[in-house]
Amino acid sequence: MAYGQVVVGPPGSGKTTYCNGMSQFLRLIGRKVAVVNLDPANDELPYECAVNIEELIRLEDVMAEHSLGPNGDHYFLFDFPGQVELFTLHSNAKNVIHVMTNKWDYRLTAVHLVDAHLCSDPGKYVSALLLSLSAMLHLELPHINVLSKIDLIESYGKLAFNLDFYTDVQDLSYLQNHLDQDPRSAKYRKLTKSLCELIEDYSLVSFTTLNIQDKESVMDIVKLIDKSNGYVFAGIEGNINEFNKIAAGPLDWDYYRNAAVQEKYFKEESSNEENDVSE
Numbered sequence: 001m002a003y004g005q006v007v008v009g010p011p012g013s014g015k016t017t018y019c020n021g022m023s024q025f026l027r028l029i030g031r032k033v034a035v036v037n038l039d040p041a042n043d044e045l046p047y048e049c050a051v052n053i054e055e056l057i058r059l060e061d062v063m064a065e066h067s068l069g070p071n072g073d074h075y076f077l078f079d080f081p082g083q084v085e086l087f088t089l090h091s092n093a094k095n096v097i098h099v100m101t102n103k104w105d106y107r108l109t110a111v112h113l114v115d116a117h118l119c120s121d122p123g124k125y126v127s128a129l130l131l132s133l134s135a136m137l138h139l140e141l142p143h144i145n146v147l148s149k150i151d152l153i154e155s156y157g158k159l160a161f162n163l164d165f166y167t168d169v170q171d172l173s174y175l176q177n178h179l180d181q182d183p184r185s186a187k188y189r190k191l192t193k194s195l196c197e198l199i200e201d202y203s204l205v206s207f208t209t210l211n212i213q214d215k216e217s218v219m220d221i222v223k224l225i226d227k228s229n230g231y232v233f234a235g236i237e238g239n240i241n242e243f244n245k246i247a248a249g250p251l252d253w254d255y256y257r258n259a260a261v262q263e264k265y266f267k268e269e270s271s272n273e274e275n276d277v278s279e
């Protein structure tokens with residue numbers, strides 16, 4: 001049995017940087033990591049690949065050559081290309097994942113990265129929600145949606161709501177009200193309303209946040225992923241103290257984690273009091 005992550009997300013959302021940062025972090029805590037580059041366009045890789053699709057003729061040949069077969073004990077990070085249809089529509093990638101999970105007994109979590117700056121535009125945020133929902137429904141894996149580059153969240157403008165509004169996806173009617181004030185989106189009002197209702201009806205999408213350069217932020221994601229794919233229950237090759245600290249370690253309540261992230265990366269300490277949806 002092997003564990004790992006399927007790292008997906010639109011172009012530029014930070015997948016390769018994530019795989020590089022995550023592999024370094026996991027090696028530091030004693031895991032034997034193999035990164036699999038599935039993006040043929042990744043010509044300059046910051047990480048050392050165990051398997052690179054550029055050199056790949058048949059996946060099985062490479063797996064055999066590098067002793068990365070189903071019985072290997074590596075922790076896998078699959079760096080996907082950014083074409084969203086691969087993880088929201090097409091069956092090819094899903095079939096490969098299906099073989100890994102059902103035939104090879106891999107325990108994988110999909111980590112879907114979305115650039116955090118999309119939150120600064122309500123229309124783009126709705127698109128990010130839809131994309132996340134489609135990926136969840138399509139891949140059928142334990143799934144974690146991540147607002148990546150959280151350190152840059154306000155780089156394209158101030159956010160209308162506090163961070164927990166965007167991470168928890170609790171009540172999108174506030175977003176619709178906000179969209180209604182924008183004349184550009186007025187003609188899509190009904191469509192946007194229906195899309196928001198659809199997302200709320202599924203009640204599946206929420207986000208966690210990540211700054212890949214911040215090791216506490218990476219550690220929080222590792223804890224979530226370890227719980228989602230069952231690594232937390234597995235025999236572990238690293239040292240037991242690290243295991244207790246990382247895999248089995250408690251997570252702060254979302255409320256406190258969001259508040260800490262907001263305090264760190266939002267320009268003002270308590271932004272947008274007039275729009276605070278918790279009031």
Ligand SMILES: Nc1nc2c(ncn2[C@@H]2O[C@H](COP(=O)(O)OP(=O)(O)OP(=O)(O)O)[C@@H](O)[C@H]2O)c(=O)[nH]1
Binds near residue numbers: 017149213
């Ligand atoms: N500030 C900041 N920048 C980041 C972070 N993660 C990624 N980046 C930057 O975002 C840009 C895109 O990152 P990539 O890792 O190339 O994104 P990708 O999803 O692999 O891109 P494609 O291969 O085109 O699909 C790079 O310039 C990274 O340095 C982060 O957490 N914070």
